[in-house]
């Protein structure tokens with residue numbers, strides 16, 4: 814199974830400009846955990862997915878540790 818890049822956004826904060834644009838990063842989730850170990854996937858809270866090609870094209874929007882673990886930087 815490959816990881817899935819997801820933005821850890823809680824539903825009640827999706828509308829918060831500060832949360833979405835204030836440095837939230839995509840993390841690579843595999844088996845319910847982010848590769849960096851910082852987040853545990855919780856269905857319903859972490860559901861904003863992005864294509865890995867977008868991550869590769871714009872690595873600034875992803876967690877550096879997850880990028881390293883995924884071998885993408």
Ligand SMILES: [Zn+2]
Pocket residue numbers: 839840841847848849850851876877878879
């Ligand atoms: Zn991460």
